[in-house]
Structures are given as C-alpha cells and as structure tokens.
Amino acid sequence: MSTTPKADEKAQVPEPRTPEAAAVPAVDPRLLVRERGIKGYADEFKRKIRSGEIGSLPVVVGLIVIGVVFQALTGNFITSYNLDQITLYAAGPGIMAVGIVFVLLLGEIDLAVGSVAGLAGSVWGVLATDMPDSLAILLGILSGTLLGAFHGLVFAKIGVPAFVVTLAGFLGWAGLQTWVMGEKSTIPTPIGSFVGDLTKYYFSDVAAAYGLAVVVVAAFYLAQLRDSSRRRAAELPHRPQSEILLRTGLLAVLVLVAAYGFNQEKGLPLSLVIFLVILLVTDFVLRRTTYGRQVFAVGGGIEAARRAGINVAWIRISVFMISGTLGAVGGLFLASATGGADRSLGGGNQLMMCIAAAVIGGTSLFGGRGKVWSALLGILVLQSIVQGLNQLNLESNAIQYMITGAVLLIAVIIDSVSRKTQKSAGRA
C-alpha cells in the first residue's frame, strides 16, 4: 500500500494502548461471502436478483425489449442505420442529461437546461456570422457556463430553491433567446462550421471504430486488473481474475458489435466520440476525485456535508455551472442536428426528456445516488422509442404521445419494482 506521505501523516490515529484490543475483527462474521467457482456466482446472482441489487440491468433489459418489440412491429428496426440515427440524435439531449445527473445528485433540479441550450445555440448562431467559428463556439458554451453560474449563485447564496431559480431561467432565457435571434427566426449553420460537423462528421475509416473499441476494452481490463492487484496487495477483498475476464468479455462483445454496426453505415460518428469522452471524464470526476465525493456528500445530507467542512455553496454553484456548460454543448448538438440555431431550439419537450433520461437511467431524484452512465442508458431508451414510433407511421400523433408516456412509465416501473425489492431488502 503506498500513499502520499503527507496524507499519511494527517490520518494519524493514536495507537491502542493494549495491542490485544485490536483483536476483534472489523468484519462481521454474518456477512455472507460468495462461494468459489461458478456455483458461487450463480448463487450470488440469484440472491442479487431476489434482493434487487441489479444496478442497470432493468434498463438494459428494457432497451432490449424495446428493440425486439419495434423489430417485430416494423421489420427493420434493428439496423445499422437506426443505430446511427439514434446515436446522432441522442448525443445532444444525452450530454444535457449528464448535466442533469450532476444536479440530481445534489437532490436539486435544473428546469432551465433546455432554455440554456437554446440560448447558447442562438448566441453561437448570431456570433458565428461575424466571428471565427471557434470563438463563436467558445462564447456560446461560455454563455451556458455563465447562466449556470447565475442559477448556482442565486440558489446557493440567496437560498432561492433551485426549482424556482431554474424555472425563472426557463422562462427568462427562452425570452432572451428570442431577443438574441432578433428578426431572424432561424440562422442556418454556416458552411464549414464545426457545429455542422458535430453530427455530420464520421471517422469513416473502418479502423477508427474498431480501434476505439479495442482501446476501450483494453483500458477497462487494465484498470480493473490494476485495482484488483492493489487491493490484493493491501489484503482487501478484491475481484478474482475470472470475474474481471468475464466483465471485460461482455464489454468487448457489446462494443465490438456496436463498432461493426457503425462501420456498416458511415463509420464512427464524431458525436458519439464526444459524448463518450464527456461521459468518461464526468464519471472519473464523480467517482475518483475529491470534488465528486463532495458532490455525493452534499446530495446525501447538506448539514452533514457542511459540518465535514465542505464548501456547500461552491459545490452547488459549480454543479450548476457544469449543468449550464453541458446544456450549452447539448444546444450546439441540437443546432447541428437540425441545421442551425432557431427560436424554438431547446424548447418543447426537450427539458422533460433530459430529466426523464437521467431518471430512467437510475439516478435518484432525491440526491446522492446515481451515475453519469444513466444519462447514456436513459437517452438510448427514449431515443429508441422516438425512432421506433416515427417508423411506425401511426395514423395520429396523439397516439404517439400516449405511447411515449406509456413506454416511459413501463421502463421506470420495471426499474422501480426491482428497486422496491431492494428496499425491502434494506439496501435502498
């Protein structure tokens, strides 16, 4: 076990006077441990299913069910074209949903994310006509950061509930967006702008998708291996080799199939790469840094976090800044996907969809529990439904709304039922 010496010093604890006093094992003998071998895994899996500790499994199952049902209904739902389309349209709201996950982890909500996306899109659109592209993009994204900072400040420093601040933002920024757009109702993406590429550029070389897939799998494997060996060295419970291999294998299959799918069509979409990078970075921040730990702490109990010396106000402000920034990035994706900034960009059901994505993916609305990956899973579910319903050519769109509502509900019911078992098993 190696730590930085400084931290080591800080964590000093007086040695017990009587060495025998430390004889009591810290681990409870009643903890059921997994038996060795396959049977152990099977037993544990059964127990986990029964007690509901199944993580993202319900959503993944839901996704598969959606795929199968639409395939049965339309006959051509599971195609590489659809995979491509779903990814393309999922990226924007998905990135916004990542920001929402941060806010939800605090137990708060950001109702302004759609309007922020719209405003950022307009800012970029207006500036892009008389500025270098990159500067316009930067300013567009910064405008989102700024709005987020504003929400955060009013919330953290003045104490207005986040719901109300962002509700005011939802109204106010949408107004500002119309005002920024001025006379124009739409500003088409300038030719050659990077924003256009966001959803149009593909790494068409077959090697790109496969290469990325291999790198991801390898990185995953090595990280797991390293962690496991460090834990073994420190005599802590660790994952056995076999389990690491199994997990890596599953991931590899998934990732390679996706890569194959993309290569069948136009190659690896840039939008996916950006979305994945954002997911990886935010996941790292939340799980492996002090900052992330503090976000969870504030979400779990403000008073406890405050007494632990965490600067609660700063955590709140920064989280809203992250949400604003990612909202703005999402806004550029939305603009890219439809061919430019417009007055209604980010409006409509966009907001509800982002929040729904985060929640469907399993992030709690009450703070302190969730992962950024839920944004990915949730938006895939929602976007698959949209795509599938569009393909069904329903007589009336009224029915489409109803079906979206129903599917949304069913997806979460599956999740809730499993979590209910979990709750009654004392782990929620």
Place this chain on the structure above:
Amino acid sequence: MSTTPKADEKAQVPEPRTPEAAAVPAVDPRLLVRERGIKGYADEFKRKIRSGEIGSLPVVVGLIVIGVVFQALTGNFITSYNLDQITLYAAGPGIMAVGIVFVLLLGEIDLAVGSVAGLAGSVWGVLATDMPDSLAILLGILSGTLLGAFHGLVFAKIGVPAFVVTLAGFLGWAGLQTWVMGEKSTIPTPIGSFVGDLTKYYFSDVAAAYGLAVVVVAAFYLAQLRDSSRRRAAELPHRPQSEILLRTGLLAVLVLVAAYGFNQEKGLPLSLVIFLVILLVTDFVLRRTTYGRQVFAVGGGIEAARRAGINVAWIRISVFMISGTLGAVGGLFLASATGGADRSLGGGNQLMMCIAAAVIGGTSLFGGRGKVWSALLGILVLQSIVQGLNQLNLESNAIQYMITGAVLLIAVIIDSVSRKTQKSAGRA
C-alpha cells in the same frame, strides 16, 4: 376542557407514583414572552422581522409593490376592471395550484396537472354536446379524479417516483386530449352551460359582495374568539382580545375594499366564490382533520409516519386524487375563460405557473410545510404580473418572458432572504 370520552380513555397514562415528580414545569423558563400592551407587540414584531418569522408578509408586500409599479407604468393598473380580470383568470390556475399544494406537502410533484386539466376540459366539451350539462361536468371532473388515482396508485403501490409518473401523464394525457377532441380543434361552450357561467356569472346585487365580506369577517372573529376562550379555559397560552380585534380589523379592511372594487364593476364573480369555498374547505381539511395531519406527517418523514401507523399509500393516492380532481375543476375554469375546450387547453406554461404559484406563496418544495392560501397569494402575484405586462404592450413576448422570469425570481428572493434569516434563527 371537553373531549369525546372514547379518545379520553385511549390516552390514559399511568399516574406518576410520586406526585411531586410532576412539579417540574413543562415550559422552559428561557422562552421569551411578550410584554403586555403595545410595546410588547412592537418588540415582538421587530424580533419576528429580524428572525424571519413573518409568514406571508413578503408575498403580500410583493403584491403591493407589483400593483404600485404597474400603476406607475401604465397609469391605469389599479382599476376595478383589472381586479375583476385578474380574479377571473386566476381562479382556474389557482384551483389547480391548491391541488399542487397538497402534492408539495407530501414532498412530491405533479407535472401532469396541466394535461389533466386539458383532458378533463376536452372530456366535458365532447360530452356536453350530447349529454345533460351537469352530467358532462361531473364526468369531466371524475375523469380528473380517475387520472389522479392512477398517478397515485402507480406512485404509491409500484414505487415509481411521482416525478416520473406524472411526467408520463403530462405526455400521455396531452395525447389523449388531442385524441378525445377528435376532428375538432375547439369545442365552444354550449350556450347556457354552467361552465360558461363559471367565469361569466356575477352576483350583481351590491349586497352580495358586501354581505359575503361581512359574513367572512364575522366568522373569522367568532372562530378566533371561541378558540381563545377555550384555550383560556384550559389554562393554555391564548391570544388576547386586543390581538383578535386587530387581526379582524385588518381582514375587514381588505375584504371590504375588494368588495367595493367588485361592486364598481359587475359585482361579486362566481369564480371567486367557488375559489374561496375550495380554499376554505381544503384549509379546514389540512389544519383541522386527522387526514390533514397525516398529510403533513407523511410530508415530514415517510418512515416516521409509517411507524406511527399511518397508511402512507392511501395518503399518497388520495392526495393525487385531490390534485387530479382540482386539476379537472381548474380545467373547466380555463375552458370557461377562453370560451370552450380546445386542444391546447392546459398546455403551454400552465403547469409551471401553477407550481410557481404554490411555491411563491410559500409552500415548501420539500414537503411538510405550506398552506393552501399560498395558492391564492401566488396566483395573484403571477396573474397581476401577466396582466400588468400585457398592459404594457411590449412589442415582443420575448421581453415579457424575461420580465416574468425576473419578477418571479425577485418575488421568491424576497421570500428566501427572509426565510434565510429564519433559518439562521433556527426555525426553518
């Protein structure tokens, strides 16, 4: 002190063995008590302002400020016509906001209330063409109750977060509304329908408004007097006569001015009478019945409420039924105000406005704290802003949106700042 003998029996407690043991007074000598006379009031008022225990005062002040500002800007804002118009448009969303207050008291949210209102309006509209008016109205309202029961069941029994259930409802019922409306985009209110009267009927006799005002004031006075004398009889702290007279006086001024205003125009609006009746009934239910107590308890802590033997699931379901029912009633008011059911009824910002009204009025988003009167105060603030801004005749709605956002924020900032003082004084 008189209680029902049965309850009396249940509350038996073993008598202390040593009578002297009961000698310690249950009241802490450190509690600051008000001095007698005017000075006592002034001191207490100052202390309350300083420590933020000022109830609805900030909202009332906000309302006055709004009135004065718009009067200065437009020159004819404080008119009896505007009073009448604000009341008329406030009734529908205000009634919906009362339902939202119930849901917020549980610490939950109902995003479907706008769609429920819209659907109920359409149900009534479609049925009213070939059914007796009263039956159509009844079925319209019942449809709201039913939808609310559905939300409540899925939430309480399956454990899907209310946010998600009602989000699904928000989408689904809006779709259903379009489907129910069928070929028509608007169904005008049939001539002679009671729904038309909801916002068109006035008790034009001058005596009606003044009479109601007097009855309300008298009832308030008697209720306060009775409570105070019962408390005195039981040797509990009670309000002195002088304070009761002061409060009654304030109420009387307010109510009589309003009555005068209405009488200048068309008389006492039926919509106001219905809204007030709903407020009084729901306020009674929340503050004076076991059911209301249980709603607060569930909002304050589900586990504690459950362990106290409260049927949490039933409380949840019934609260969503109330919200659905009041949403439907609100929907009929909306239909009445716009001249009939239409496809966009209850859509747009309706939902956000209802929630904002409840919150601005001072009901907590986190459950367990609030009053139905906050729906009245909040919707008056919002509808005054809408009316005032509309009157300003701003070219673009963009600016109007921004101003609405800003005013909403300012209104709540005033409230939050005062509550923050309260929090640091340990009472939040």
Place this chain on the structure above:
Amino acid sequence: MSQTPVLALRGIFKRFGAVQVLSGVDLEVHAGEVVALVGDNGAGKSTLVKTIAGVHPIDEGVIEWEGRPVSVSRPQDSQHLGVATVYQDLALCDNLDVVANLFLGRELKKGGVLDEVAMEKRAKDLLSTLSIRIPSVRIPVAALSGGQRQVVAIARALVGDPKIVILDEPTAALGVEQTAQVLDLVERLREQGLGVILISHNMADVKAVADTVAVLRLGRNNGTFPVATTTHEEIIAAITGATDNAVTRRKARTAEAAQ
C-alpha cells in the same frame, strides 16, 4: 406472572442483502414482566424489535401473541395487537410540533375535528410526568435537544393503551433526572401488568428494573438470565463472548492505577 407469554418469538430469521442479521432468535415476554434485551453493538437488537413492531417483515419464524401465531407485516398490525414501540432512532416527524407528534395516529377529536386544546393540555401533563422542560409544545421537534426528542418519543408510547411496551435504548440521551423518571415509569408499567422489552447498554439500569435479561450475540440467542441471580460480570461475558474483554481489562487497569 401468567403462564402463556403475551408475546413470544420463535426462531426468527432476518437477512438484509448479504448480511444474515438474525438467525433463529427466540424471546418471550409475559404480562407484568420487564425483559431486558442486551447485546453488543450490531448484535441485532433493534432489528429484532423492528420485526415485532412490523417495520420489517421477518424472513422465517413465528410471532405468537397470547399463544396464537400472528402475522405482523405493517406497523398497524403490531399497534392493533397492543404493542407500543419507542425506536432507537425515535422516528418523529421533524416538521410537526411536539403535540402533533405525541398524538400522531391517535389524535383526540371533538365532533370529527381535531381537538387541539385537549391535545395540548394532555401533552403538557405527559411531559411534566417525565420531568422534561421544553421551550414550547408548539415548536417543531426538529428544534428540540437530543434528550427532549427522546422524551417525546417515550411519551408517544404512553398515549394509547398498549399491552407490551418496547423501549429501544430509551435513556441513551437522557439526563440523570429524566433517566430516573423513565426507570420509575418502567416499574409503574410492570405494576399495571404490562409487558416491557427494554433494550439498554447500561447494566446498572438493567439490573435495577429488569426481571429477566435476554442476551443477543451476533444475531443469535446467547442465554436468558434471571436478574436476581446473575452477576454483572456474567452478563457482560455473555454479551462480549469472552471473560477477557475490554471492560475487564479496563477495570483491571484502573484498579491497578488506583493502588
């Protein structure tokens, strides 16, 4: 003491996720008997009383009430049988005031309407019996001190008409005077023929009021002792599972130092 116990647990099992908290626990409480339930931290005492109170359903085993097996799956079930429980974590509604908390679920009514005056008066009486000073019975319990909250929770159990009272570490946060009052109260309850389950880590208190001591260790029974004939040391040995433990070591050391 009656022959059939009012409450009997037979072979109770309870598991949370990967932790087998209770394994075949038995317990009997007779009318007019004070049973002290003791055990190390994490032994499963609170979990056991929560299963009786209907907070968690049991996995396996039988709960018998006056000789008949009953099913207790919700707190209401347990309350209807006549069990009043004071939880270790108190389980008060922070937003409600003292009066509302005391009468929650058993409000006094007059003509269908809450009788606030009667409840407030009764609340004051109840609290003075327990020697506690509270600034006002109309402030939310969130503003109370630890001990004040605990007294409110104890007083809650006395509203109503229970046959068994379960007290999970009732005196943990109490001052010396309030502790004495609660011990007095336990004795009064016994005299009135109620069964009492008292969980406590304070052996002095246990020896003072209990008739029987049931020891739980790592989720299993580890002996039931009549208080009258058992020493302090025997009980502690049963709790810690060893005669050589931190307590005896500390005692030995302190004694040494004193010499």
Place this chain on the structure above:
Amino acid sequence: MSQTPVLALRGIFKRFGAVQVLSGVDLEVHAGEVVALVGDNGAGKSTLVKTIAGVHPIDEGVIEWEGRPVSVSRPQDSQHLGVATVYQDLALCDNLDVVANLFLGRELKKGGVLDEVAMEKRAKDLLSTLSIRIPSVRIPVAALSGGQRQVVAIARALVGDPKIVILDEPTAALGVEQTAQVLDLVERLREQGLGVILISHNMADVKAVADTVAVLRLGRNNGTFPVATTTHEEIIAAITGATDNAVTRRKARTAEAAQ
C-alpha cells in the same frame, strides 16, 4: 497543564427565535485536560459545542484560541483551528459508505486521484481499534446500527490532527465493550496532550476520565468542579438545581425497598 487555555469561551450568548438558549456561558479547556460538560436535557450543551464547531454563529461573546480571540462562523474555521467534533446527532452522510464518511473532507489521494485502497485499509484499522464489528466498510452508513454509526462518527474525529476533540455524548449508543474502548481513547488523547470536551449524562464515565466538570443549567454556568474532590451527589445537585430530585428520591425508594 499549560497556563493559557487552548480554547476559552467568554460570555457566550445564543438565541433561537423566542428561546434564549445560552446566556453568558464561560468555558476553558487546556492542553492535556479532559473537561466534562454536563447538564440537564435541554441545558444547552449541544448548542454550546455547536457554536465552537462553527455550526451556529454566536450572538455575543468571545471565542479565544490559544489566548487570541478568533471568529468561528463556519465549520471550516473551527477545523482549521484544530477542533474535531463528534456531534450528538452524528452528522454522517447516509448515502456514503463507511470509508467515504470517515475520510469526508480529508480524503487520501494519490496523484490527485482518490486512493480508495489506502482509505479502506486505514478505515479497517481505525474501526478495529474501537472494537466494533461492521458487516462491510463498503455499505452505506444508513444500514448501520445505532452504535455502529456512533463509532464511525467517533473514528471520523481521529482522522486528521486535532488539538481539541469535542465528544457530544459519544457513548450514548455504545455497548459496554465499545464504551470502555472510547474511555481508553479519551485517556490516550489526554496523554498525547490534546484537550477534550466530553459531554455525557453518565456520571460514572465522567468521574472515570474527566479532570474537570463544568455544569450547565438552563443555559448558564452552574459551577466548575475538579473531579478528584467532588462527589457524585454534588454534581447531580448542580445539574438538577436541587438536592431533592428524582434521582435521590428514586435512590431513597430503592434503598427502602431493599431493606
């Protein structure tokens, strides 16, 4: 014992709404001294330590640190001075696991990244010092028993390098063995020259480890006693404000019955 106290409170006033909780309270803690702060329920003990810990700002009065007046308005201020506090209500983050709670605000890092392995190992060591069994250090603290949570909170105070440790009823929920370990711990802290403020209702514990007893009554000082020369009864009389109180009455009664 040094001459200037490490921490001194002079004339502290604190009011919550209509309740004047503290009125001119003084307190001194020297290096290597264990001060027991005792008082009736609601006397204001927790409020007092919360003002030191920066949870509530004081209304009036002075906090001196090593002789200099300091302003403590946030928990960070207090921590930076070197005060570690174990709160009566524990103040743990329910959603985080034991390890994360222990190191919250003072995470061990390696190259800027959380060093989970080092933290987990250290956590296990810390907890076994305090003789507690916990199913796994990776379960959320919400799933722990009352005593287990309390031990986690105590262990939290030992991570870091405090000069003053404040323990607000640290042994309230602890078993006999764990209580003994905590008392041992307090003695070790004193030996290492730290100042300790110990709030407890258990006079036996107070007499065992404290050097000085400060009594708070209804938000005012009610005497400071050196432990060595003061009897149990004197302290209790100071706490309850009367020599005839529920405790003495109970004792008299029990003695009578025993005869």
Place this chain on the structure above:
Amino acid sequence: GQAGGGDSEEKGSSTKIGLLLPENKTARYESLDKPQFEKAVKAACGDCEVVYNNAVADVVKQKQQFDQLIADGVKVVALDPVDSAKAAGWVKEAQGKGVKVVAYDRAIEGADAYVSHDNNKVGELQGQALLAALGDKAATAQIVMINGDEKDPNAGLFKKGAHTALDGKVGKVAYEASGEWDPKVAGEKMAAAISSVGKDKIGAVYSANDGMAGGIITSLENAGIKGIPVGGQDAEVAGIQRIVAGTQTFTIYKSPLQLAPEAAKFAVNLLQGKDLGAQGETDGVKSTLFAPVVVDKTNIQSTVVKDGIYAAADICSADLAAKCAELGIK
C-alpha cells in the same frame, strides 16, 4: 437493404410518397390535409402509398422523421416544415441523395415544387377584410392586433401581410402583442388591451387565427364590448359558428381541397418523372399558389359547406339553427 449496406439507388422505392405535417394542435392537418392528400395520390397512382408523420411542432422531431423517410427509400416527400429556413438545408441534403421535396403550404428555399396559400397574402387579406368591416370608421379606428407565436416563422408572415394592408389606413394600432397561438393567452392579452385602450375605444380586433379569436371574443363579451369587427383565420368550425352567431366577423379559408390534391399531383409527377404542371414560379421554385378566401356571413354556404369541409349540421347546432336558416346554410 435491411443492413443499410446497399447504396441509395437500390433502396429506392418508386411507390412511396412521404407526407410530413408540422403540428396537431390545429385539427385541419390530420382531419383534412392528410386524408385529402392520400385520396388524391391513390387516384393518380394506384399502387402508390403515402407514408405520413406529424412533428407536433418540434423541429428536431421533424428532422428525424424526414431522415427516416429518406432512409426508408422514399423518393418524394411533401414537407410542411415546422421551420422553413432550416428545412432548406435538409432539402439540399436530400436532393443530393436523389430525393425530391414538395414544399407544402409553407415555402422552402430550393424545393422542387411548392404548393401553398401565400401566407403573406393571408395576412393582407385579413387586413383588408378588417378594413372592409370597419367601413368609413376605419380612418379613426383604434385596432388591437393579436398575432401568432413569435417562434413560428409563419406568424411573422401573417403579421407582415396584415400590417401592409392596415398601416396608414386605420387610425392606429393601439395594442399589438403575440397570443402564442393559445386561446387563453390571447384572451388575457385582450383583457389587458381593453384595460389600457379603454372599453369603448376599440374599433376592431385582428386575431391571427380562429383559435385565438375564441379567447379574444370571450374577453370582449366579458367587458361588455359588442359589435366590433373581429377576424381570424383557418375557417375552423368554431370560427364559422361564431360568424353565424355574429360574434366573429370573418375568417380566412385556405382550402385543403385545393392544396392537398395539387401537392399530391406534384408528388406523383415528380415520382414518375413527369412534367409538374405547375402554374408558375416563386423564388425559382415551380409553384402553384392558391388564393385564400375570406369567409364571412355571406359566403359560408358557397365555400366551406359547398366544398364539403363541413356539413351544415356540423355548423348549425340547435341554438344556431335560426341564424343558419337566415343565412341560407343548409
């Protein structure tokens, strides 16, 4: 081409025509345009199939629907865009893949064909009709204008057209605001207008459509204002009923009976590579523009009833029967 591997030529299907409509809050799209279009396509090309979708006023959604059609190998799309400016980009993209686009009802730059009621013209007609209704009072009348949603590009065209007709010819536009296509918002705006202009000073009200006119008229009735001209658009049944009842003065009728068959004709011709048969050209796009018709008391029978959009029974409810008879609606 399930796997999407084949090139677009193979995927092409010569029998599918796409129809994308923008929203469903107005009933006409799903109750009139869509069936009429389908009927006309069937008539012109027996084995053709119409693939329909509605964007519910969401641009993103419409783009997805558009892409979906192309992916499914549809070669001709009749597109009524939520946002015309954006749709221009999509059209360019689609044309690169050999897909042809008929701009339906709303102009799209660079489309292959365009069928519409000229939206600018609609606004002008509304203004003219209002002037006509005011008669010689026009010169001094104070007008209230409640426009459509600013976010809807078409609302801007209506507004512009109306101003062209009204500006300079009426006393003044005393109050102008957006009603957001929402009857409730429009009603609230009207109430504010009454308050700021004065009850007896309003000469006429311009409402961009019939839906909002419903809310506006309710507000007017509430304030006791009767007999001033109020005009709308869309010839909704509720609007026609108000015209019969005398509370609304006129509406604009844009017959889907003309629009849909013409668009269907264009689509089939594009599909089969035949000559379009367009009547003219607008901004370089071959187009047919129909003149919208003002419907008032006098011509209900000869327009909407004759065209079979509504049966007399749809309009003449019990309480309107007498008035219907008076106007000769049957």
